[in-house]
Amino acid sequence: QHNPHWWGNRNTIVHLFEWKWSDIAAECENFLGPKGFAGVQVSPVNENIISAGRPWWERYQPISYKLITRSGNEQEFADMVRRCNDVGVRIYVDVLLNHMSGDFDGIAVGTAGSEAEPSKKSYPGVPYSAQDFHPSCEITDWNDRFQVQQCELVGLKDLDQSSEWVRSKLIEFLDHLIELGVAGFRVDAAKHMAADDLSYIYSTISDLNTEHGFPHNARPFIFQEVIDHGHETVSREEYNQLGAVTEFRFSEEIGNAFRGNNALKWLQSWGTGWGFLASGQALTFVDNHDNQRDMGAVLNYKSPKQYKMATAFHLAYPYGISRVMSSFAFDDHDTAPPQDEQERIISPEFDEEGACVNGWICEHRWRQIYAMVGFKNAVRDTELSNWWDNGDSQISFCRGNKGFLAVNNNLYDLSQELQTCLPAGVYCDVISGSLVDGSCTGKSVIVEDSGFGYIHIGSEDFDGVLALHVDARV
Ligand code: AAO
Numbered sequence: 001q002h003n004p005h006w007w008g009n010r011n012t013i014v015h016l017f018e019w020k021w022s023d024i025a026a027e028c029e030n031f032l033g034p035k036g037f038a039g040v041q042v043s044p045v046n047e048n049i050i051s052a053g054r055p056w057w058e059r060y061q062p063i064s065y066k067l068i069t070r071s072g073n074e075q076e077f078a079d080m081v082r083r084c085n086d087v088g089v090r091i092y093v094d095v096l097l098n099h100m101s102g103d104f105d106g107i108a109v110g111t112a113g114s115e116a117e118p119s120k121k122s123y124p125g126v127p128y129s130a131q132d133f134h135p136s137c138e139i140t141d142w143n144d145r146f147q148v149q150q151c152e153l154v155g156l157k158d159l160d161q162s163s164e165w166v167r168s169k170l171i172e173f174l175d176h177l178i179e180l181g182v183a184g185f186r187v188d189a190a191k192h193m194a195a196d197d198l199s200y201i202y203s204t205i206s207d208l209n210t211e212h213g214f215p216h217n218a219r220p221f222i223f224q225e226v227i228d229h230g231h232e233t234v235s236r237e238e239y240n241q242l243g244a245v246t247e248f249r250f251s252e253e254i255g256n257a258f259r260g261n262n263a264l265k266w267l268q269s270w271g272t273g274w275g276f277l278a279s280g281q282a283l284t285f286v287d288n289h290d291n292q293r294d295m296g297a298v299l300n301y302k303s304p305k306q307y308k309m310a311t312a313f314h315l316a317y318p319y320g321i322s323r324v325m326s327s328f329a330f331d332d333h334d335t336a337p338p339q340d341e342q343e344r345i346i347s348p349e350f351d352e353e354g355a356c357v358n359g360w361i362c363e364h365r366w367r368q369i370y371a372m373v374g375f376k377n378a379v380r381d382t383e384l385s386n387w388w389d390n391g392d393s394q395i396s397f398c399r400g401n402k403g404f405l406a407v408n409n410n411l412y413d414l415s416q417e418l419q420t421c422l423p424a425g426v427y428c429d430v431i432s433g434s435l436v437d438g439s440c441t442g443k444s445v446i447v448e449d450s451g452f453g454y455i456h457i458g459s460e461d462f463d464g465v466l467a468l469h470v471d472a473r474v
Pocket of ligand 1: 057058059060061096101102103142153154155156188189190191225227228229289290294
């Protein structure tokens with residue numbers, strides 16, 4: 001279940017973290033469809049516990065499978081899926097199959113109004129009771145398989161997926177979403193569930209809904225959150241046959257390189273050469289909603305120049321199933337998404353250039369990022385060729401005769417003739433500007449009959465990357 005069921009030549013998934021369904025529906029029609037995005041990963045859709053201050057992570061604590069959250073209700077969800085599919089943008093749901101909520105004093109109330117008694121493992125909204133869970137224990141050794149798969153991840157009540165009842169409830173939930181037209185699932189905390197149990201669940205759920213434009217017998221796309229740096233007892237290799245797996249080393253290594261801790265010349269062998277999973281099995285990202293909050297090598301929107309360079313490389317290099325992050329501004333791990341006084345999530349607002357202004361970051365609306373989504377579509381199915389580097393952190397390469405990328409992560413200018421592999425003509429650099437009514441608002445590059453063009457990326461330039469492709473010819 002590795003096929004994401006993309007439309008046409010589309011290639012890139014965006015995670016619209018904590019967005020409301022009605023806003024995503026409008027975004028599909030107004031922005032994602034026209035810009036060529038392939039799909040959206042949406043936040044968890046089922047009822048969750050209500051936590052004080054409404055941190056984003058309350059949504060990772062299920063109370064039932066009713067489709068009512070701060071992002072909207074079932075009708076709004078169904079409307080979003082329909083409208084996004086109509087413009088060729090697929091919906092992938094973040095699903096929590098591993099656990100229910102964490103402990104809570106007394107009776108907890110969920111976002112759909114269901115009551116639960118987490119300390120007794122009682123969730124009548126499903127219903128689940130104590131016998132549907134593994135006995136409580138804490139994970140203290142992350143290399144102990146029993147603990148990782150049967151104890152409680154950060155204290156979240158751990159469902160027993162080998163039980164018939166639990167399986168039937170999870171399958172019913174997934175089938176309901178398939179019926180509503182989704183294309184697949186991000187499986188949260190997959191490492192904390194036995195691969196055999198997941199295999200049973202994935203192979204039992206329905207085919208995708210043909211009324212939403214999917215072919216007959218199309219299987220749901222599955223991408224599993226497994227954090228494995230290569231030395232885990234529970235490894236990514238237990239899951240990659242079942243579906244794609246999040247490749248966390250991609251995120252860490254790309255952050256490391258573009259932060260300047262590793263020369264970009266080494267990226268020539270990016271991908272499996274770095275020990276990553278096979279391209280069609282790897283869900284790749286510069287940052288995700290968890291590691292963008294950690295200190296460390298991972299880049300996020302707070303380092304915009306490096307972040308855009310890393311994203312351009314991510315989307316230009318032919319490796320992986322790409323996902324870009326779309327965040328809200330945060331100070332710390334617990335910051336809630338933009339909300340009003342009644343704790344309702346607010347809709348993003350846009351300035352005249354289309355950028356978000358009211359607490360939403362909307363990296364996917366940064367020109368340098370959506371332009372690379374277009375680049376990836378334009379060069380789809382071409383090979384990488386003509387790798388060039390200066391022996392340090394200036395690099396360039398071609399994608400067939402359809403696209404060319406150059407990056408300068410040195411503290412001095414890149415100024416020289418480089419092979420672009422493009423047909424002769426004048427091309428608009430889609431990073432520094434865009435093609436508007438046949439003229440380029442940024443840098444233009446003249447490509448000679450030989451394919452060579454003069455490339456300049458000053459060390460002080462606003463962006464450290466230049467990208468040309470055949471759909472942006474002046
Ligand atoms: C909240 C509170 C808790 C409270 C709990 C229950 O914060 O204090 O106990 O409620 O009341 C999210 C939030 C949590 C939140 C939870 C529930 O992040 O803060 O807890 O919702 O509301 C492991 C799992 C991985 C998981 C990750 C957070 O393997 O599956 O922990 N991610 C998913 C989601 C995430 C969500 C949940 C799961 C729960 O994406 O948003 O939590 O649904 C190592 C291990 C990993 C481990 C990490 C983090 O990785 O290998 O398995 O992930 O540590 O603990 C280096 C190291 C590497 C390390 C990595 C990442 O690279 O080399 O070993 O860093 O730190």
